[in-house]
Amino acid sequence: MTMFHLHDRLQADTAPVAELPLCRVLLMDNRVWPWLILVPARNGLTEIHQLPREDQHRLVDEIAWASRTLETLFSPDKINVGALGNLVPQLHIHVIARSKADPAWPGPVWGSGFAERYSPEERNNLIRKIGEEMRQR
Numbered sequence: 279m280t281m282f283h284l285h286d287r288l289q290a291d292t293a294p295v296a297e298l299p300l301c302r303v304l305l306m307d308n309r310v311w312p313w314l315i316l317v318p319a320r321n322g323l324t325e326i327h328q329l330p331r332e333d334q335h336r337l338v339d340e341i342a343w344a345s346r347t348l349e350t351l352f353s354p355d356k357i358n359v360g361a362l363g364n365l366v367p368q369l370h371i372h373v374i375a376r377s378k379a380d381p382a383w384p385g386p387v388w389g390s391g392f393a394e395r396y397s398p399e400e401r402n403n404l405i406r407k408i409g410e411e412m413r414q415r
Contacts, residue, residue, distance in 0.1 A: 282319045285368040295405050296412050300336045301371075303344060303412065305405055309396045311387055312352045312375040314344045314408070323369040326361060341371055347411045348375040355383075362388070 284302065292304035292315055300320075306313035318329060318337060326334060345357045354375035361371045374387055382390035396404065 282321055284317060285366050285370075287366045288315065288317065288368065288370060293401055293405060296409050298340045298343065298412075300333055301340050303408075305401065305408065306372075306374075307395050307401065308393050309400065310382075310392045310394055311380060312348050312354070312404075313387070314348065314373045315370050316340055316344055316373065317368065317370045320369070324363060324367045325369060326371075328369070337371070341373060343412065344373040347408060348373060351375075351407065351411055352377075358387070 282302075288304065292306055294302065295305050295314065296303040297319075298316075300318050301316040302319055304315040304317065306315055316337070318333065320329065320333070323329065326337065329337060341359055345359065348354065348357060352375045355378045356376045358374040358376050359371060360374075361369070363370065376383060376387075378384075381392045
């Protein structure tokens with residue numbers, strides 16, 4: 279069995295938050311939105327349908343877990359969930375808390391031009407807060 283490898287772009291743009299039974303949970307380093315990325319720890323996958331059926335069901339459960347966590351912590355108007363992969367082919371799912379007050383509302387976050395990295399302290403505090411909430415679920 280080969281060791282799981284996270285795509286270099288995800289490695290550069292995120293910070294680890296938690297390990298779920300299927301996915302690694304990452305925080306997107308963009309403080310404009312509360313934004314998690316779930317990456318199934320399976321090598322060589324680009325699409326959800328490539329997962330075995332049991333893992334597909336587990337993925338939906340973990341997306342819901344991440345969504346509830348963001349909903350509890352941030353009270354967003356909407357949770358956006360997407361698996362695009364146009365730039366990063368490795369299967370990964372974006373879970374983003376959106377607010378009518380956010381700068382890109384109602385449009386997509388991608389290509390909006392709004393990006394600002396967290397300070398190390400802010401990022402670490404948020405990772406701890408999200409991780410604690412996820413462990414309570």
